[in-house]
Amino acid sequence: MAKPQTLEAIREREAPNTLEDVDLSEKGRSATGEVISSNRRLFMQFMAFGDCSDTRRLITALQAERVQGVLYEDVNDPRGVGLVTFSETPDYFVDELRRFFNRPPFSRLTPKPEYTMLGRTYSIGYEPDLDETLIRRPLRRLCDPKLPWVIWYPLRRSGSFEQLSPQEQNVILMEHGGIGRAFGRAGLGYDIRLACQGLDKNDNDFVVALLGPELYPLSMIVQRMRKTKQTSLHLAHLGPFFVGRVAWQCELPAFAQAPAATP
Incomplete structure (x- = not known):
């Protein structure tokens, strides 16, 4: 009779044996259908502050330090500001x-x-x-002077979404994404979507920025998305919302200036 396997033995057998077995790369698909991958990704951090009586002093300091980011004035707080910074290396935020x-x-x-x-x-x-998706397009949108208004917010999906089949999830995501694409084609609003699993103190799943030339269409995007299945049925938490207008933007990095048809 075979000896019963212990739980530890089963775990050891099923666990990856080498780092090569754990693939952390981002995946895409070429025009010919081949799977492509990239280990590049962009980290963005948003922080807000109060008691700012002179935004110009902040701008001077940001320029002197050559900070990679965008400064916003808070529309809901006359002494409030928000700052988003970015880097491919998370050490930048700590150092x-x-x-x-x-x-x-x-x-x-x-x-x-x-x-x-x-x-x-x-x-x-x-x-x-993948470089366009992960690096260039988010930075072009973030640093575009024609997109001065912004709404930043986090969100967390409910467990019900994770229980759906991949096919059901795709249908729900297509409905949600269709609204964003329609506003983008009209030049009214664009988004930046970031994953934040394990990076957020409130256990949110995503960080979203809506950017546009005017504020009203960005509010309409949120209103339209309230009616989608993802928002109405499968979100556990949404917000808080930071609403602001650009006070200063860094120059678009050279590596993000590749030509593209849309922002």
Whole structure:
């Protein structure tokens, strides 16, 4: 009679034996149908502050430090600002930015940690150009002077969505994504979507930015999405919302300036 296997033995047999067995790359698909992959991804962090009486001092400091990011003035707080920064290396936020925030003028502001968001770009699996999806397009949208209005917010899906079949999930996501594409084709609004599983203190799944030339269409995007199955049936939490207008943008990095048909 065979000896019963222990739980530890089963786990050891089923666990990956080498790092090569754990594939962390982002996946896409070429025009010929081949699977492509990339290990590049962009991290973005949003932080909000209060008690800012002079935005110009912040802009001077950001320019002097050559911070990669965008500064917003909070439409709902006359002394509030928001700052989004980006890097392919998360160490940037702990090393350079941590020291920067602990010096004037930012050290004199009041942090609003309830708005803090950290996320990473990701692929869905069918994108033909992963550098465009993961790096260039998010940065072009973030740094576009023609898109001064923004709404930043986190969201968390409910467990019911994860219990659906892949086919059911795709139908729901197509309904949700169709609204964004319609607004984008009309030049009224665009989005940046970031995954934040394990990066968010409130256990959110995604960070979203809606960007556009005017604020009203961005509000309409949120209103339209309230009626989708994903939002009405499969979201556990949405917000808080930071609503602001650009006060300063860094220059678009050279590696993100590849030509594209749409922002």
